[in-house]
Amino acid sequence: MKTVAFHTLGCKVNTYETEAMQQLMEAAGYSCVEFGERADVYIINTCSVTNIADRKSRQMLHRARKMNEDAIVVAAGCYVESAKDKIDEDLSIDIIVGNNNKNDIVNIINEYLQNKKENKFIIDINKEIEYEEFSISKINDHTRAFIKVQDGCNQFCSYCIIPFTRGRVRSRKMENILDEVKNLASYGYKEIVLTGIHLSSYGVDFLDESYNKRMEKLTQTEESDEEFVNKNELLCLIENIADIAGIERIRIGSLEPRIIKENFIKRLSVIDKFCPHFHLSLQSGCDKTLKNMNRKYTAYEFYEGVELIRKYFNSPAITTDIIVGFPGESESDFEESRKFIEKVKFYETHIFPYSIREGTKAAKMSQIDGNEKVKRANILNEININNQKEFRDLRLGKEDEMLCEELLIKDGIEYFTGYTKEYVKVAFLNRGFKTNDIIKGKIVDFLTDDILLMK
The missing domain is CATH 2.40.50 (OB fold (Dihydrolipoamide Acetyltransferase, E2P))
Structure with missing residues (x-):
């Protein structure tokens, strides 16, 4: 029996896709072994969110080749997309698989075994409009099932390469998601985590273009809020999953702050199975920096969303991501961001010193000294430690x-x-x-x- 080993870098979406590829390979007769073991096939599901992620992806590919010179080494995913013009030069790699070809992994490997000529399977991800359908029947984590429901991103933040490696927003059909959740529930999984590259955009590709353009300009008015919620596919998906027997908890991945509108939160608050853990990606509490990041909201609008969540949920966990040392972030900009973070009182803050990502607008901006980035990250980390303790203290006696x-x-x-x-x-x-x-x-x-x- 041939053996296959997987290694995953990056996000939960990659983890889900690796699980799906593993099950496809097992169904084709392969036996899965740990990545550190000798295998006939190595599949590395790569990441390209930063230059460091690119380097780690290359390291894992080279490591696979050293473990077995005769093995088939497959590079799949985001690094493949970002480096497609030069990845052919890497002699460690036998097969190259782009982000919308992973579900054909078995046929790709079989074809390579037959002729060893065709080894590059990449489509133009920026023109792709169809969601690559994957499904899983079991999860290596026996308590929490991550379900990919969406791919791609239309936001084009100035520091991010993801729209170029994952393409535009593509959503999975709701009936296919519900079928997968029902199947997982029948195997005893009780907690479902909905994940995607830009989860807040789930379903926008199902709606007409004029509606989406109108939604981009929404303010917090009652009428626009109600229209937004009535057509919000993510909310409908959560409500439908809540009706599935056996599912006790529904958790969601990272949300865009602009999705937090009153009727949206009000509807979530009456779903008993919904977990009140909101990860809202702030990135900066300074309006000037947010504008330079192309984040499309202000700190005040973000805070309005936090207050709405706390209005409808009792002591919810609100977590976030912060980039420190973004190009052009002055000391006063950082201080503005620090004060805002203290004001919000997040349960947990994931702090990232800005890392250059070639191919983005931010890479061409004026860069901040590395030591200054570390200093600012340490300041925010102290706030984070105190906020975590304070939030846990509030749980005592409950x-x-x-x-x-x-x-x-x-x-x-x-x-x-x-x-x-x-x-x-x-x-x-x-x-x-x-x-x-x-x-x-x-x-x-x-x-x-x-x-x-x-x-």
């Missing part, structure tokens, strides 16, 4: 629930650990629980600095 995921032994005592709906990690004394059980109790103390104890 009734809550957790999804059992992993065993932990501390001081000779065995606990089950998992996450609340707000994605706060908690532990419960193991009383014969099983992975994937949902248990309820009261949060009474800290087990460790970052794990709360439930009884």
